[in-house]
Amino acid sequence: GENVEQHPSTLSVQEGDSAVIKCTYSDSASNYFPWYKQELGKRPQLIIDIRSNVGEKKDQRIAVTLNKTAKHFSLHITETQPEDSAVYFCAASKNYGGATNKLIFGTGTLLAVQP
Amino acid sequence: NAGVTQTPKFRILKIGQSMTLQCTQDMNHNYMYWYRQDPGMGLKLIYYSVGAGITDKGEVPNGYNVSRSTTEDFPLRLELAAPSQTSVYFCASSPPGGITEAFFGQGTRLTVV
Numbered sequence: 001g002e003n004v005e006q007h008p009s010t011l012s013v014q015e016g017d018s019a020v021i022k023c024t025y026s027d028s029a030s031n032y033f034p035w036y037k038q039e040l041g042k043r044p045q046l047i048i049d050i051r052s053n054v055g056e057k058k059d060q061r062i063a064v065t066l067n068k069t070a071k072h073f074s075l076h077i078t079e080t081q082p083e084d085s086a087v088y089f090c091a092a093s094k095n096y097g098g099a100t101n102k103l104i105f106g107t108g109t110l111l112a113v114q115p
Numbered sequence: 116n117a118g119v120t121q122t123p124k125f126r127i128l129k130i131g132q133s134m135t136l137q138c139t140q141d142m143n144h145n146y147m148y149w150y151r152q153d154p155g156m157g158l159k160l161i162y163y164s165v166g167a168g169i170t171d172k173g174e175v176p177n178g179y180n181v182s183r184s185t186t187e188d189f190p191l192r193l194e195l196a197a198p199s200q201t202s203v204y205f206c207a208s209s210p211p212g213g214i215t216e217a218f219f220g221q222g223t224r225l226t227v228v
Contacts (some may be wrong), residue, residue, distance in 0.1 A: 001174070006157070032215075034216065034217075042221075043205065043219040043220065043221050043222055044158070044205070044219050045219070046216045046217070049216065089157060089158065102146075102148065102160060102163045102173065103148070103160070103207075103217055104160065104174070105150075105157045105158040105159075105160075106157055107156060107157040108155075108156070108157045
């Protein structure tokens with residue numbers, strides 16, 4: 001089955017700096033790669049996602065890149081702010097015909113933005 | 116819409132006791148999932164369902180059972196609670212038709228003592 005690895009497990013940056021989180025996946029048939037943000041004591045919430053037919057997607061200060069050949073994808077946060085502090089999870093899934101949309105998650109990255 | 120609703124929010128169980136974690140969604144989503152999140156760890160898939168009457172095992176199904184008699188409800192059953200099942204449990208759902216966002220409930224914090 002699918003296996004998703006995520007690095008680093010913790011990341012501390014100064015406010016205004018950029019943060020990059022990287023994930024690799026094992027199943028070359030995976031075609032959907034979302035990123036979730038989980039604030040302390042809260043539920044995970046989707047912040048951005050990318051499908052396998054594109055290489056990059058941006059939404060204001062966040063962007064995701066996908067390298068299908070290498071089977072890895074990354075989250076980039078620019079101009080970080082204290083409210084970006086949270087745990088970030090990457091995930092992978094595949095959905096073709098009868099396949100399910102089950103998401104397999106990475107182990108998470110605790111991002112701390114220092115003011 | 117209330118989204119995905121889980122009950123209870125907190126529960127303490129004694130070893131060997133049983134309980135059912137309730138999950139209901141009002142978005143008419145086909146797909147539903149149960150995840151567990153151990154402290155400092157990621158989300159592990161326990162069971163999932165692609166529609167009423169259909170369930171399948173995820174990454175860590177041992178010690179749990181599920182049923183899906185309706186589109187809205189996807190309860191998770193713990194038969195003989197063990198300390199290793201101390202965790203935060205999240206239910207999630209996603210719409211049919213393809214690859215898309217999963218919506219999570221607020222979680223159930225379970226402690227087995």
